Amino acid sequence: MRKSLLAIGFILILVLAGCSVAKQDSEASNDGTSTKDRTLVVDLTNEPANMDPGLNYNFDSFAVYRNIFDNLLSRDPASGEIKPWIAESWEQESETVWNFTIREDVTFTNGEALSAEDVVYSIERILDPTYKSPQAANFNIISSAEADGNIVKITTEQPSPTLLTTLVNLSIVPKDYVTEVGNDAFNASPIGSGAYKFDSWSKGTSIKLSANADYWNGAPDIAAVEFRFVANTASRVADLQSGKAHIITGITADDVPTIEDDAKLQVFSTPTERIGFIAFNMIDDTPTKDPLVNKAIAYAINYDSLIDNLLNGYGTPVTQVLTPLSFGYDRSLLGYSYDPEKAKELLAEAGYADGVTLELATSQNFDQRVVQAIQGDLAKVGITVKINLNDHPTFLQKVQDPERKWGSLRYGIWSCSCMDADGTIFPLFRTGTIWSAYTNPEYDALVDAARATTDPVKRLSLYSDALKILEDEVPGIGLYQVHALYGAVKELAWQPDAQENFFIRDMSWAN
């Protein structure tokens, strides 16, 4: 008898011997200290991969590190227009040469001045292949960057209309510090010139920042921030309801009523440049090779019901595979609207009067209820949709395989963080890109030309022609403009912008 109890006891002792519960500082709650000292607690969906701006490419990373670093340029939150930031002005010397004048009153939080050299270094390290920056693809239009006094001269390989939009996303890192301590130490203890300073990072749990009192653009209102990583949406909402977090990201329209029903909470929302779309496979031998079928599908989808019922109104109808926020959006295009009778006629004309079965590829990253709604709409006009759902890596591998054997149509959300048609309709429909399942030399020539000139008037007319081709041949349908949604406590004041920036310096305590 004793031995068997001992056996259990033995395991228990082993267990207890190793047991150590890490005690962490408990974060600021809603009561207690005065609002000025209160720590803003943010629930993000995922942990940023690291704090080095050159090595990141996702919202959760941007949301944190863009508070620590300054970007070269900024955008006006309301108009989306590109504005000076670290570069106080710029001029275009020729089609391929740009000169940026760097502000001289900016210092990093280690006290060193931010110079043109730092800007050049920030670009060069992204372009260095040994650094393995995932952003290299965005910057490799730049053939050289040189510093001369407080001027940075950037030369592009060919005229680049999107250079400025790329530089809006360029965070400036301190050259001397990074080269001195190395990339790993820089990532562990980043120093920037931003409105907030990096304090600490408990891996898997949270990152803490505190206000940079000497910020060149004025000290921010909120004294300290804690970013927590909470992958489960329901848990983030519960954090907000229980007072654990002050603002949460990554909520869906379904969470809005829960938040709005709580008198202490509010929802922030704004239209973004993200577009929900369908793309058709017009390369592989499928029925969607025929524009008639695609047009029928475009008429068969009940866009208003999708937006009103599934997205609770947090979406805006579009007439093309582009949002009105993007440069190039053509307001004269009418697009397609819900007309199931017309859809049936077109299907019959295409030779599918008795119906047709199509395969739809999609990924778990996208809202599957939208896919099911589309499936339901198409069923009403005689199109049977077989949904092929994969996790995102598998979806990418399938859709980007040059064989283009992924089915007939796919649903997804697209954003280029550049607010320019070049970032959306080029990669989606230009022959030979990793995504495009469409080919049309006339279209290719238009989007190529629009990419190779910096003249906005010329570009607008080129995109207008390109979008007309897309409307006629229907390699894709724009479903809706996505709205960004955030849940927050009522004490927080903030105006989110279309670029989905998450600058804590723009937020303040309302009371």
Place this chain on the structure above:
Amino acid sequence: MLYVVQRIAQALISLLGVATLIFFILRLTGDPVLLMVPQDSTAEEIAVMREALGLDQPLGLQYVEYLGQIFTGDLGRSYIQNAPVSDLIMDRLPYTIDLAMAAFILTVLIGIPIGMLAALYKGTWVERVCMPIILIGQSMPAFWTGILLIMLVSVQLKWLPSSGVDGLESLILPAITLASLSIATVARMTRSSILEQLGQDYVRTARSKGASTMRILFRHLLRNSSIPIITVLGLEFANLLGGSVITETIFAWPGLGQLTIQSISARDFPVIQAVVLLGASFYIIVNLLTDLIYGWVDPRIKLRRDAS
């Protein structure tokens, strides 16, 4: 002694098998490079990134390099987090151990007594109270239990934090959620192995001698029914140590389960490989230890094995 050496050799072969399987299966399921690059990258830019990560090499060569790394104790570098995998795991392991220990203690302290009661008082109201508890634990998935606990305890009552790691109070809800399934498993196993023993002659003899129920339980029953219970406890413990993806995700608990799910969704091969190997090692070590405990609890087992 020979037995122990044999078992260790077996364990190493199993680990090699696991390492090989995970290596090849991962490479069949997607390409991390496609997830890392901006979505408007060209095929050439993707190729450059693939080369930088060494993923353009022939699979056989990658495999040999990987095995070489494992034997020198190098787990490689994360593609995404750009840090040594061993560091990433060491950041997470303490949290997983805390949670596993807490859940295991609950499992032992609640699961075994419930199982005993249900067996001893079979057919009475005690069993009718215990069995539904077991059934609920068994049939409620963690994502449901977890969210219900959060809604009730954190949002309504505001007694405990809804997520994160702020000391002991943050451990309670995830531990209960994680333990609820193990409790049910252990209770069921305890109940059935005690019931099995209850019908034996020695119990009838003890009863006829006038021994009390408690005396029979502690003196005879527990010992004789301990082997299956220890087996189940061992497996549950190994399970808990491997990290629990769902519970950790719901409570934002920064353990291995969360690291696993993050790495899988990014196809961060080196991290997934290391976490899977670690999980397999836990299983193998716990199994080895359970076997050794068998021999100690029941000397007949050891004799039999030594003889073979």
